[in-house]
Amino acid sequence: xxxxxxxxxxxxxxxxxxxxxxxxxxxxxxxxxxxxxxxxxxxxxxxxxxxxxxxxxxxxxxxxxxxxxxxxxxxxxxxxxxxxxxxxxxxxxxxxxxxxxxxxxxxxxxxxxxxxx
Numbered sequence: 118x119x120x121x122x123x124x125x126x127x128x129x130x131x132x133x134x135x136x137x138x139x140x141x142x143x144x145x146x147x148x149x150x151x152x153x154x155x156x157x158x159x160x161x162x163x164x165x166x167x168x169x170x171x172x173x174x175x176x177x178x179x180x181x182x183x184x185x186x187x188x189x190x191x192x193x194x195x196x197x198x199x200x201x202x203x204x205x206x207x208x209x210x211x212x213x214x215x216x217x218x219x220x221x222x223x224x225x226x227x228x229x230x231x232x233x234x
Contacts, residue, residue, distance in 0.1 A: 149183070162197035203231050 153170035167180035174185035179194040188199035195212035209222035216233035225232035
């Protein structure tokens with residue numbers, strides 16, 4: 118009888134162990150999302166961690182898909198994206214200048230070259 122109870126106990130423990138295998142593990146992180154210096158970082162867009170932790174884009178370059186690239190002529194680096202501040206409703210005339218719903222970024226009079234209208 119003792120052997121049977123011991124076998125049942127071992128079987129129970131093994132069953133529980135197999136049922137919980139994988140529990141508590143973190144889901145696989147995307148290649149772009151990693152921890153750099155204790156901060157969750159997107160390696161595809163972060164100018165201070167471009168493609169890998171600590172790789173800094175400088176001299177007007179911006180991190181795009183993990184590579185330091187110059188923004189094309191006529192665009193600005195706004196939050197790691199090259200945008201056309203003459204037409205971008207979220208960066209109208211400058212970074213983070215958002216147009217209200219129903220308005221769009223258009224040429225304006227001085228001193229501002231472009232504004233939401």
